[in-house]
Amino acid sequence: xxxxxxxxxxxxxxxxxxxxxxxxxxxxxxxxxxxxxxxxxxxxxxxxxxxxxxxxxxxxxxxxxxxxxxxxxxxxxxxxxxxxxxxxxxxxxxxxxxxxxxxxxxxxxxxxxxxxxxxxxxxxxxxxxxxxxxxxxxxxxxxxxxxxxxxxxxxxxxxxxxxxxxxxxxxxxxxxxxxxxxxxxxxxxxx
Numbered sequence: 410x411x412x413x414x415x416x417x418x419x420x421x422x423x424x425x426x427x428x429x430x431x432x433x434x435x436x437x438x439x440x441x442x443x444x445x446x447x448x449x450x451x452x453x454x455x456x457x458x459x460x461x462x463x464x465x466x467x468x469x470x471x472x473x474x475x476x477x478x479x480x481x482x483x484x485x486x487x488x489x490x491x492x493x494x495x496x497x498x499x500x501x502x503x504x505x506x507x508x509x510x511x512x513x514x515x516x517x518x519x520x521x522x523x524x525x526x527x528x529x530x531x532x533x534x535x536x537x538x539x540x541x542x543x544x545x546x547x548x549x550x551x552x553x554x555x556x557x558x559x560x561x562x563x564x565x566x567x568x569x570x571x572x573x574x575x576x577x578x579x580x581x582x583x584x585x586x587x588x589x590x591x592x593x594x595x596x597x598x599x600x
Contacts, residue, residue: 491511491513491518491535491546491547491548492535492546497511497533497548500520501533504520504522506523506526506527506528506529506530507522507526507527507528508521508522508523509521509522509528509550509553509555510547510549510553510555511548511549512545512546512547512557513547514545514557521555528550529550529552531550531566532551532566532599532600533548533549533550533599533600534548534550534551534564534566534572534598534599534600535598535599535600536548536549536562536572536597537595537596537597538560538562538593538594538595539594540559540591540592540593540594547564548600549564550564551564551565552565560577560593561576561577562575563576564597566599567582567584569584570599571583571584572597572598572599574595574597581595581597583597583598
């Protein structure tokens, strides 16, 4: 059946025959039902107050969360990049058995690589040396020679989990409670 045939059938069809009494009763019944229903009451003056309060509380919470996140991000940016184990793990994964040291100093972060993958797998060692206001940190492995804060240093791990630094003119141990040589401040630990 096409559109023209359908249109012709619909025009030929007649609607149901309704009595005039039924149509009057129907309209009276609908009007009566409409009059019986209570009109919607207007919202009271205090109905908007809880919504406004919740909106204000939500806005304050969002602002506080944003401020704390911003403050936390700045604090992390000010800190030592090498204190993050994620940075270290990702760098070691990119250059397996080739990373001799990861150095963070005034020039930025530098990775010292071996020519071949001959660096033995061992526990990484974190060392931070400050000479006055100038600080540098390094992540390396036991037995590696690195230059940090203007000092040539051999980094060693001892059997008790301590760290030993041997420089040209000094030796320092994390297990010994003695002060660092000269004006240096040294922090070292196994990661």
